[in-house]
Amino acid sequence: MAHVKHMKWWGWGEEDVHFEYANKPAFAPFVKKALGVDLRPRERDTIPFSTVTVPGSRAGAEVLEALRAVSGAEHMSVDDELRVVHWAGKSVTELLLTRAGEFARVPDVVVYPADEQEVAAVLAVAVERDLVVIPFGGGTSISRSLQPSPHEERTIVSLDLGRMNQVLAVDETAGLATIQAGVLGPDMEAQLNARGWTLGHFPDSFTHSTLGGWAATRSSGMQSDKYGDIADIVRGMRVVRPGGTVVLRPLPSTSTGPSLREMFLGSEGRLGVITELDVQVHRVAEHREVIAYMFPTWQRALSAMHAIARSGVPTTFARVSDAHETAFSLSTQKAPTGLKKKLTAKGQDLLWEVMRRRGWDTDAMCIGYVCFEGAKAEVERHKKAVAGLVKHEGALVLGSGPGALYDQKKFDTPYLRDFLLEQNTIGDVSETAAPWSKLATVHQAVYEAAERAFRSQGKQGWIMSHMSHSYHSGACLYFTFGYGIGEDPHAEYAVIKGAVQQAFVDAGGTLSHHHGVGTEHSPWMAQDVSPEGVQLLRDLFAVADPGANLNPGKIVD
Amino acid sequence: MAHVKHMKWWGWGEEDVHFEYANKPAFAPFVKKALGVDLRPRERDTIPFSTVTVPGSRAGAEVLEALRAVSGAEHMSVDDELRVVHWAGKSVTELLLTRAGEFARVPDVVVYPADEQEVAAVLAVAVERDLVVIPFGGGTSISRSLQPSPHEERTIVSLDLGRMNQVLAVDETAGLATIQAGVLGPDMEAQLNARGWTLGHFPDSFTHSTLGGWAATRSSGMQSDKYGDIADIVRGMRVVRPGGTVVLRPLPSTSTGPSLREMFLGSEGRLGVITELDVQVHRVAEHREVIAYMFPTWQRALSAMHAIARSGVPTTFARVSDAHETAFSLSTQKAPTGLKKKLTAKGQDLLWEVMRRRGWDTDAMCIGYVCFEGAKAEVERHKKAVAGLVKHEGALVLGSGPGALYDQKKFDTPYLRDFLLEQNTIGDVSETAAPWSKLATVHQAVYEAAERAFRSQGKQGWIMSHMSHSYHSGACLYFTFGYGIGEDPHAEYAVIKGAVQQAFVDAGGTLSHHHGVGTEHSPWMAQDVSPEGVQLLRDLFAVADPGANLNPGKIVD
Known part of the structure; x- marks a missing residue:
């Protein structure tokens, strides 16, 4: 088993990787202000299993x-x-x-x-x-x-499934790869990249999650605007069920009745074990750039994102943080040193000066990132088109400097949760998707619900959000919230997380855009897909797994 | 009931609409050559129900x-x-x-x-x-x-469901409309167009089929490259089941377990009655152009279509006929008159001259059409990009003249079937989708299988095809075949249609890209989705409809 990697028994990721705040001078003051928590340096690097x-x-x-x-x-x-x-x-x-x-x-x-x-x-x-x-x-x-x-x-x-970790074949003509379900993100990309291909699927969990896990939970990645959600990427699969294996051949599209492919996607182990997938792969992009933009308000930032989605300009991702997340984001910047320090300070002074002149409320401003991939000339054309759209909403184009920063730290966030837990503080995330017409309402409803919940628990809490994925008819809102742990951690968490989830479904969003259901979100299933929908899923699991041997109790109980 | 329209009891479409060949001088000679059938003028306009x-x-x-x-x-x-x-x-x-x-x-x-x-x-x-x-x-x-x-x-x-035919609401911000399932294509588009919107879904059956029918059979339309297949278009729905209604709210994307939406899509009445749908709608395009191209060979035509799909240049559709279908297509052109006659004759002479000079085998050439929509400048840019790609495969750009012709006659083809039946001749269609890597093989396998089947029945038959829809990993091939009816129409049809279907699944295609399963294609379900997949569908239907009251026997028996 030694060659099957696994995470820390007590937290996220690898044993020797931690969130550091010593080099982020604005972070401790930010946490003090947002949560009323006094951070102290990390006291231990690990937790002995003997505890x-x-x-x-x-x-x-x-x-x-x-x-x-x-x-x-x-x-x-x-x-x-x-x-x-x-x-x-x-x-x-x-x-x-x-x-x-x-x-x-x-x-x-x-x-x-x-x-x-x-x-x-x-x-x-x-x-x-x-x-x-x-x-x-x-x-x-x-x-x-x-x-x-x-x-x-x-x-x-x-x-x-960790031993089943091979890219078995690449169909270079069709842009399809046959890959074993247990492969971890980086191992898979390494095998694909070696042949000049990429899946283009990068969820926050990428470094420690698997292709099969993505399929079983309907994952979405940071670049899904271009490469599609995992449900778009998976074109065929093999699923072992008691008594036999369902084989869905790789097909671009089909009209063979209810979609078995879409039944196994998101099935979280309840219909069988996904062992192999045929997935869309793409040539590694020639050129890639992430450009940052600063918007005067959340409303205008959302309008710009919608305009980009409507424009048809191909972006790899287009995301924007709300004002709270923008403030948080600035607080986690590493302190620059030497010449960079002077340049950065000068740049930030300039930026602030421009914003002041424009009459911006600096507490309302929102940072956004758009990623472009393709041939150099294409990227230039698309950058220009997006610049036009965001400027129409009053945004400043900050260029590729902060974009590179975004790319660097994208998989580090989950370590922060463990660091905060060590400080007796919760940091958590929850995401939804809703039609464009309801996005602002959902956002406001979640803020209000979270703040009510914080108050009900006598807490100073913090909530922030970004819009992470765009579709024709709507987008994903991804929320992060935090608060200091009190006397009954589980009860207060249930109230606060529950308030967020309830606000999602009440305001017209879904209980989860890409984290799946498990037992954490199953209480909201009836409100999301209706009681009759839940009953049909329950019936499906009952008939597909009469002995309830396959991950029972998940999705619907 | 009088206000619920329906088709002829004995055939396709409206009582007073018929296929005419008198004005298509090349048609009768073509049929004679292809099928050995001597066409005679239509003898009757209708068939009395008293027969x-x-x-x-x-x-x-x-x-x-x-x-x-x-x-x-x-x-x-x-x-x-x-x-x-x-x-x-x-x-x-x-x-x-x-x-x-x-x-x-x-x-x-x-x-x-x-x-x-x-x-x-x-x-x-x-x-x-x-x-x-x-x-x-x-x-x-x-x-x-x-x-x-x-x-x-x-x-x-x-x-x-014909009385349930209203567009109930349009969410102009999200680009979503709530529409009753029983609305016919033209009635729905009229209601949407009046508000400046379109669904963009135009199957060949458009004039006589309904939104609910499209959803229940996983339809695809002529413009699905841009607007998506019906499975992409439908974001929410209401499905009446015995005991209650499943309500799936309109969501751009969700990770709520196995997709109920994708279970009802394609369910052909077996899981309940779809009564209402939330669908993606689009602003009617500012400008639209269909450009025709002539390719020297099928292989190069397919390569060009694949290049267009890979390029990311947005097209509303990109389709190409093989050599047989190109010949057929030319045979159904209306005879031009007056000045147009001279111009057309001159244009065709010129075209033939160019092709001769290039050394083309005129029996091998293939006509393709690409549709562009958007602002005028965008359309011009995209036309130019596509022209570059097709010229790389040796194609001639024929311009928008033949394209307009394509647009005109697109919904007329089904009437041809009735006309041929009247002449004791079968004309039928069947479609598949397969990865790009297998398209040429599927095409050849179907030709060989059909010709073997024709021979086995002692017939002169005809088969032709076009590539109609593109995806990242593959495309749809749409076949049309014909032959004179012999002594046992049902037995010989079973052999010939069966040979086509069998070739699909044997060569790596699906049993149907967008016509659905019904009982016509259910014999190939086990080969398409595997026996275990069929069993799971059978179990689903059994548990969802224990009395077998809902359209029993369809999809899987």
Whole structure:
């Protein structure tokens, strides 16, 4: 198993990577002002596994023998730390439980199948012996799609797909690659890049999540405006189910009844185990540029984003932070040094001067980024077109300097959550999508709901947002919120996160744009897809998995 | 009911519209050469309904009373001609059966609900009394999605949605319209156009098919390259099911588990009745141009289409006919008169001269059309970009003259089928989609399979094709084939159509790109989505409709 990477048992990412604030002079004052929290330097680099006690494996000798017969003893484990690594994702609730050693129910055994045949054999054992199987990709879920029910009495198998990590083939004519589901983002891109191709799918979790996980949760990435959400990217797949494998061949489009492809996408393990995918790949872009813009207000920033979406100018992404997130963003800039320090200071003074002259309220301004890819001349033409559109909304074009910064730190944010937890502070995210006509309303409703919830818990809280993905009819709003932890962390989190989610569905948004459902968001399913819709999903899972062996309780209970 | 339009009981379209060949001087010689058939002038304009005998309605008094209580006596009918209008779609098989009066099993009663509540009430009656309900839009299906099983013993209700034909609202900010499912294409476009909007969805059946029908069969239109297939266009919907209505709110994107939206799309009435849809709409384009191109060979034509798709140049459609279809297309040109005659003759002479000089084999040349929409300057830029790409494949740019011709006759083709049937000749269509890497192979395999099938039936047949829709990873190939009818029309049709379908799936294409499954294509479902996939669909239908009241037997039996 040693060659199957996994994250820290107690938090996000790799053991030796941490969020640092010493080099970000504006950060501690920002947190003090926003949350009333006094930050202190990080006290420890890791948490020893010995600080927690793990419920023993309940797997009986016969079950272990049967699983060992599938993958071999070296690819099966009842090790406590490995079982904890596989017990849950990285939602706030799961992080709190994990750090507190409140495990309730942990998988009894972890298996690492080598291939589709072994996955099928594990499912056969599971059905025969009435086990629970929870497929595991990178473990980055923040929707509680992995955590078993605390009341599960049966033996729980975590099925880690990490050994199935190869790009099997690239169809260079069609721009399609056949890839095993368990491959981690960077490993997959390395294999594709080596042949001159890219998937173009970069969720925030990219470094630690897998292609199969993206498909199973309907992921969306930072560059999905160009490359599509994972539901657009996946054109075919193989899904192992008890009794047989569903094979959906790679097809650009088809009218073969209800879409099986779209049934497996987002199924979070409840319909089977996705083992292999045929996905759209693209030639690595010749040239790439990220340009930053400063908008006078959120309303005008949204109008500009909508104008870009409507214009048909191809962008790789077009996103804009609201005023709160813009302020946060400036607070996490690294302190420049030497000549750069002077230049930056001079540049920022100039910028402030221009904004003052324009009569901007600097507390209202919003920073946006647009990414362009293609041949140099194309990129220039598209940059010019977008500059025209944003200037129409009063924006300043800041150029590619801050854009490069955006590209640098894009996968670092999740580490911040662990740092804040260490400081007894919650930092969390939740996202929705809504029609353009409702975006401003959703944004305001979420702010109001969060602030009401903070007050109800006697807290100073903070909320901020950005618009991250555009579609013809609407966009994704991605919210980040934070507050200091009080006496009952789980109860207060339920109130605050719940208020955000409730505001989404009440204002016409969806419960999640790309984080999936799990058990975290399932309470809002009936309000999102209607009670009759929930019933149909429940019926589908019941008939597809009569023994409830496949990740039971997720999406709808 | 009088205000609910319907097609001829015996064929396609309106009673007074027919295919004419008198004004197409090259057509009769072409048919003679291609099929060995001597065309004769049309002998009759219609077929009197008195030529057929219709099995009487089996609906009992209690059923009729219950249905009458829902919609009122004036919106329910047991009239023989109305029942025949609703008994089937317009596939070759269904046309042959209809004209021969071989009805087997015809709906016993037709109901025209006014609204969603009445649809729900009809379903309640159906479940309570164990009736079969077959939703009916425009009746244009060529996949036998409407025809009841000949062995159906229960009372069959045809549920005609024709009274639910209103554009209810347009969200002008989001570019979303809420529209009732029963609206016919032209009626819907008229209502949208009046507000400055268009759906941009124009299947060949457009004039006689409905929005709900498009959704229920996963339709694709002539302009789907720009506006998307119906699966892209539909963002929300209401679906009446026994016991309740599934409400999917309009959302640009969502990660709420298996996609219910994508389960209802293509469900052909098996999961409920789609009553209302939230769809993407677009401002009517400022400027529109269709440019024609002539390619030296099919291979180079396909390469050019792939280059256009890869280029990112936005086109409304990009299609190209193969050599056979190009020859056919030239044969259906109307004879020009007067000055136009001279100019056309001169233009064609010139064209032939250019092609001769280039050393083209005129039997191999392929005509393509690309449609551009947008502001005038954009259209000019995109035309120029496409001209560069097609010239790279040796094409001649023919300009907008033939393009205008394409636009004119686009909805007339289905009338040709009836005309040919009158001449004891079959003309039929079948389409697939496949990855770019397999398109040429699929094309060749279908030609070979059709020609083998023609020979096996001792026939002179004809087959032709065009590439109609492009995607990142592949495209749709649309085939038309014809032959003279022999002694056993159904048996020989099964062999020939079956050979085409089998070639699709064997060569890596899908059984249908946009015509749906019905019972016509269900024999290939297991080869398309695998036996396990069929089983999952079967399970879904069984659990969603335990009494098998909803259009049973379609898609999978």
